[in-house]
Amino acid sequence: MDRLALPVGGAGRVVLQSRVDEDSSASCNAGMTNAGVEPALEPRSLGLAPSLALYAGVLVGTTLLGARGLEAGLPAGAVAGLGFFALCVLFLALERWRPGQRSWLRDWSDLRVDLPLILLAAPAGAFVQLADSLARRLDFGLWPAHWPPLAQAALALLLGDFFRYWFHRAEHSWLPLWRIHATHHSAERLYCMNGPRLHPFEVALSGVVQTVPLALLGASELALALQVLLTLAIGRFQHCNIALTLGPLDYLLSTPGPHRWHHARDLETARCNYGGDVLVWDHLFGTFHLPRDRAPSAEIGIPGGESFPRTLWGVLVSPFAWPGFRTTR
Ligand SMILES: [Zn+2]
Numbered sequence: 482m483d484r485l486a487l488p489v490g491g492a493g494r495v496v497l498q499s500r501v502d503e504d505s506s507a508s509c510n511a512g513m514t515n516a517g518v519e520p521a522l523e524p525r526s527l528g529l530a531p532s533l534a535l536y537a538g539v540l541v542g543t544t545l546l547g548a549r550g551l552e553a554g555l556p557a558g559a560v561a562g563l564g565f566f567a568l569c570v571l572f573l574a575l576e577r578w579r580p581g582q583r584s585w586l587r588d589w590s591d592l593r594v595d596l597p598l599i600l601l602a603a604p605a606g607a608f609v610q611l612a613d614s615l616a617r618r619l620d621f622g623l624w625p626a627h628w629p630p631l632a633q634a635a636l637a638l639l640l641g642d643f644f645r646y647w648f649h650r651a652e653h654s655w656l657p658l659w660r661i662h663a664t665h666h667s668a669e670r671l672y673c674m675n676g677p678r679l680h681p682f683e684v685a686l687s688g689v690v691q692t693v694p695l696a697l698l699g700a701s702e703l704a705l706a707l708q709v710l711l712t713l714a715i716g717r718f719q720h721c722n723i724a725l726t727l728g729p730l731d732y733l734l735s736t737p738g739p740h741r742w743h744h745a746r747d748l749e750t751a752r753c754n755y756g757g758d759v760l761v762w763d764h765l766f767g768t769f770h771l772p773r774d775r776a777p778s779a780e781i782g783i784p785g786g787e788s789f790p791r792t793l794w795g796v797l798v799s800p801f802a803w804p805g806f807r808t809t810r
């Protein structure tokens with residue numbers, strides 16, 4: 482049976498992550514001896530107060546403007562799409578103004594794959610919608626519909642991320658799932674537009690895993706729409722290349738600091754910070770990793786990633802065709 486270069490239990494079971502901190506520390510220390518390890522943030526980082534103000538402003542602004550759009554009758558998909566591209570315009574400007582990693586601004590050839598993958602997320606999202614509407618027929622009526630909408634959205638965010646956490650963790654431990662998740666990790670830089678650098682199969686599967694349990698519980702459409710808006714803003718920050726100083730937020734939400742550790746080229750080090758929006762599940766299940774005494778390497782990607790396809794078609798067929806899956810085990 483094909484396996485990743487990661488310790489797994491029998492039949493693809495995920496091994497508990499109690500080893501992650503010590504293992505990743507060792508990996509990181511080893512990595513520090515190699516050339517190519519750069520500081521995470523170049524000079525001129527935004528200070529804590531401006532960074533937190535920017536984060537809060539984008540989160541609140543996205544939620545309020547998105548809610549306005551929904552009230553005006555725009556379809557949720559259109560609101561999410563418009564919000565995504567509007568935030569990307571803002572973030573691309575901020576990344577140029579205060580880049581976290583200046584070397585990541587030089588090569589934009591990855592847009593040739595990243596942009597079409599964003600567009601291909603739409604049909605995969607339609608599949609998730611179909612699964613959601615089927616699950617709603619079994620609505621168990623357990624959702625606290627009497628809570629204020631924002632509290633419901635926060636609950637949806639927490640619960641949805643719980644299921645996504647375990648799916649993501651399985652993607653890093655079980656080769657059939659890693660084959661589709663490797664597309665995301667094949668990115669060699671992080672910037673605001675490659676958070677959705679996902680194989681369409683992953684968009685569909687991860688979306689179903691995250692959404693269907695909420696539909697079964699009877700989560701309201703409004704709660705889910707607000708959750709999508711929160712995720713939209715958190716997701717832009719997660720991959721952004723802005724020199725931010727987010728302090729305590731790095732322990733609560735999936736911000737660029739902890740997420741860069743998750744993109745470590747060394748797959749053992751990358752087995753951490755699986756949370757898509759929140760990090761509470763990483764804290765609870767022992768996979769949170771954010772050393773304060775050293776920075777993650779700017780050399781991100783996957784082992785053997787130099788041969789990973791650079792064309793859309795190549796990326797789409799990579800789960801079945803990339804020979805690197807045989808050599809990176
Ligand atoms: Zn991952």
Ligand SMILES: [Zn+2]
Nearest residue numbers: 665676720740
């Ligand atoms: Zn990522």
